[in-house]
Amino acid sequence: MQKRTLGVALFAVVLCLASAGALVAQDYVVEKNVMVPMRDGIRLATDVYRPAVEGQSVAEKLPVILSRLPYNKDGQATAAKYFATHGYVFVAQDTRGRYKSEGTWHMLTDDGVDGVDCAAWIGKQPWSNGRIGMIGTSYFGGTQHAMALAGAPELKTVIPVDAMSNLGRQSLRNAGAFELRFWNWIFLNAGRGSNAALDEGTAAELKEMADERFYYLTHLPTRRGMTPLKLAPEYEDWLINAMEHGANDEFWAQNNIVDHPEQYKDIPVYLVSGWYDSWGGNNTANYIALSKTIKGPVYLIMGPWIHGAQSSYAHGQVTFGNEAAIADQWAWRQEWYDHWLKGIDNSVGKAAPFATPVRIFVMGTGDGSKDEKGCLVHGGYWRDEQEWPLARTKYTSFYLQPGGGLATKAATAPNSVTQFQFDPADPVPTIGGNISSGDDILVQGAWNQKGGPHIWNFQQPVPISSRRDVLVFQTEPLEEDLEVTGEIEVKLYASSSAVDTDFTAKLIDVYPPSTDWPGGFDLNLGDGIVRGRFRESLTKEKLMTPGEVYEFTIKLYPTSNVFKQGHRIRVDISSSNFPRFDVNPNTGEPLNRNRLTKVADQTIYHDPEHPSRIMLPVIPAAK
Structure with missing residues (x-):
């Protein structure tokens, strides 16, 4: 009897805390493989984690954290246990046609409708108060966007991390x-x-x-x-x-936020990504589109991270310092959910990482030494901002020069060109960058642009700049630090002997030789590509006339980096980056149906009539 009385008293305390928005249950229960019907009769396998006391689930209706993913819902157990012991019901669901769910898988196109049906089911359950926040990274960041675009009534907030969106624009x-x-x-x-x-x-x-x-x-x-x-x-x-x-x-209409932000449900949105993530460019693009369209509020955080690695501070061959990592991956999310799902007055809107709408990690303020793990100490620091792009940006053109220079004044020599041959049978190898799902064929993040055993198709320990088909344009050593933060484009005037070809660009922070790095360190910051047949429009193909000069726009991924005094700003121009991108055969055949390849003669123009350049978002030094 005493044990029962104690249990009832404890249960009453838990309910009291829950009512105050501070439920911290010490236990949880899970119901596995609930088959939730969709409107077409297909059933999706769903796990429900609920707070519990002494093995009995709490009776109060609670807000729900929902994860819809194609990677096996069993892998959500850690997150589910955390939230189920912090005052939430956690629901994990295998998306259609994946693992234990019925139906046929399609790339995201079912996830809007299925998300709406899942949310409606949750809203009717006795353990739900009808308020849902979503969680997830990459593909199941994309299921959050899909559900927000579909306007699920029960959906109250999302935290899409490195999320799939705008698939026909960049990143796919x-x-x-x-x-x-x-x-x-x-x-x-x-x-x-x-x-x-x-x-x-x-x-x-x-x-x-x-x-x-x-x-x-x-x-x-x-x-x-x-x-x-x-x-x-x-x-x-x-x-x-x-x-x-x-x-x-x-x-590519599914999750096209940039072109249709008005379809996005007006809810609080926290967009999370990294300067080295495959979806970084779309993350900032989504912020620009949504912050102008919905009341939200819409928040953005960009760290020096690779895909899904917000808890780490070293990526690739480079360390950015301990402060670059968000150590507790669940607590900061809980703070956001507590505010928007439980109405708790906390740090949201008041303190980092929620003090201002935009929070960025400015890379490049380290000392350039080599740490105990052999990583370049590139360093950096967090900074809060009010908008993106930054209002104080001074867009500055750095022009390609004859002989490989890069300067803020356009070249004056007439008819100035640099030429190279692009052989599809021998593409330029990828060394790091904005990558996910690489899984052995690609390395992610920040790397010295030099081959080695870590690059399967470039194992020789030689710099990528040694290749004949990589054109290097770089400044003189900088006389003072220069911060570049924002969106980046290359305007390239070029011609080709082919009717279709590619042009690529890569931005590099060139470290001078030092004791730790006798050969210097060529640090990649961002890259991009344009396919010739889409030079005028991303929606319509138009083949080129061989030998005719065209203006190409190459959109690089955004970044925030301080090029330190003595460093050089470098731009590499080529026509391939493999296997980051598929290789153009230069034949003009229909995409992915080619049987032939041709070597293309490429000409890059840098004269007064053709001012090829990279436009850098320079941030003036604080006075």
Whole structure:
């Protein structure tokens, strides 16, 4: 009797705390594999984690944290336990056609409608108060955007991290080029958690295909029905269609926030990404679009991170200092959810990381030494801002010069050009950058632009600048520190002997030689590409006339970096970056249907009539 009385008293205390918005249960219960019906009868496997006392779930209706993902809901257990013991119900759901859910997988296109149906089901449950916040990274950051665009009534806030959006603009199709990390994603996930993988024999065939994907990667294009991918037809169908469809049109309509921000539900949104993340450019683009369209409020944080690695401070070959990491990945999210789902007056709108609408990590203020793990100490610091791009930005053009210079004054020599040949059979290798889903074919983040055993297609320890098909344009050593923070574009005047080709650009912070780095360190900051047939429009193809000069716009990923005194600002121009992007065969054949390749003669113009340049968002030094 005493034990029962104590239990009732404890339960009453917990309910009291919950009513005050401060429930901290010491236990939780989980109901696994609840099959939630969608409007078309397909059932999606769902786990429900609830706060509990002495093994009994709390009876009070509570707000819900929802995660909808294609990567197996069982992997959400850690987050679920945290939130279920901090006053929330946590719901994890396998998306359609993945793992234990019924139906056929499609790339995000079902997730708006399915999200609405899932939210409606949650709103009717006795443990729900009808208020939902979503959580998740990458693909299941994209399911948050999908649900917000679909306008689910129960959805009250989202924290999309490194989230899929604007797929035809950048990060999947990139100015017409295809980002091969998604080819890699399909080759790996077609045999993981798919309908095809339910059969052991089929799963073994798909695993063998994934294990041998380096062969397939070097023998692109992947053709319909010609590989074991045909055993997972929905995955083959999406990949082939995606690689054949370059135009940013209705094919890529799902999660197109930039062109349709008015469709986004007016709720508080916290956009999270990194300077080295594959979705960083779309994250800032979404902030620009949404902050002008919805009341939100809309917040943005950009760290020096690679994909999904906000709790780390060293990425690739570089460290940015301990302060670059957000150590507790759940507590800061809880602060946001507590404010918007429970109405708690806390640090949101008052203190970091919620003090101002924009919070950025300014890279590059380290001493450039080598730490105990062999990483370059690039360093940096956090800074709160009121907007993005920054209002005080001074957009400054740095012009390509004859002989490889880069200067704020345009070249004066007439008919000045630099030429190179682009051979699709020998593409420029990728060394770091804005990457996710690399999984062995790509390395992520910040790297010295030098080959080695970490780069499978460039294992020689030589700088990438030694290649004939990489044009290097760089400033003289800087006389004072220069901060570059914002969106970056290259305006390139060029011609080609091909009817279609690519041009690439990469921004590099060049460290001078030092005791720790005798050869210096060429640090990549951001890159971009443009496919010739999409030079005029991302929605319509138009082949080139060989030899004719065109202006190409190459959109790099945004950054925030201090180029220190003595460093050089460098821009590399080429026509390939593989396997970051698919390689243009230079033939003008339909996308992903080429059987031929041609070597292209490329000409870059840098004269008064053709002022090729990179436009850098320079931030004036504080007085």
